[in-house]
Amino acid sequence: MVDEVRVEVWRLVKDHRGRDVVLLRDGRQRSLPIWIGPYEAAAIWIRLDPQHSATLLRRPMTHDLCAAVIQRLGGRVERIVVDDVSNDTYYAKVHLAINGRTVTVDSRPSDAIALALRCDAPVWVSDAVMEAGNVVVEDDEPAAGGPADDAPDFPSEDEQA
């Protein structure tokens, strides 16, 4: 059993280049920044803050469709886990309960998080990934600067080859 920690989807921020970053935070105040795409950031943003529920969408977006499909097929999102990082890419799995068993599906972390927020499913991170990606973020100054211009690229989601 791999050690995992439960995290909250804490904040969405922009790095110094205007790229979207989702910050996950555990109970020990360790934060994991994951660079994500703008569409996935929007899908997370609209579900992250209760005040955004005022921004009602009249039609289901893609992650809403995915959540509805799971529900209609009799499944349930048990949890999602960011469980690996390799070559600057984070990996996640969606754990689905169906007919008394659990199946997993490979996913980008952003899709998994956007789905979890729609299904009230908890978000977990493997402890090794948390240790590898952990950055210290002051509570009132959330990663606004991001990495310095000459810093190496941080691990992100791999949008395309």
Next chain:
Amino acid sequence: MVDEVRVEVWRLVKDHRGRDVVLLRDGRQRSLPIWIGPYEAAAIWIRLDPQHSATLLRRPMTHDLCAAVIQRLGGRVERIVVDDVSNDTYYAKVHLAINGRTVTVDSRPSDAIALALRCDAPVWVSDAVMEAGNVVVEDDEPAAGGPADDAPDFPSEDEQA
């Protein structure tokens, strides 16, 4: 039983304002243009033309995740149907087979089409919608101009309220 026609996902084009339009076409050469968002257009584009399979993605995009979820839950996309247009918005349903029965899920047409292309599922349009939205498109000159600047807005997908 509502009359429905099978269509092919014929082409992706841009209108005169650079907006993405997916063209559905039936066996009688009637074409239905649906204005869609850029992200959904990309999700359709990458699966529409075999030559784009060279553009391999290393990680699953959102519609790939949705297709994988359906497969892992034991479901199958039977077909998708663009079955209504109201207040300049097109509506679609994804028909899913699970345990010998069919369930349907409300969807934007673009998401349904992107999903159908990933699941080798046929695309249908209700005859009334086809009649209402049908435009004549020359085979070698696909809607390049789009509606004139002073034309009323064509029915589209409703991205947000």
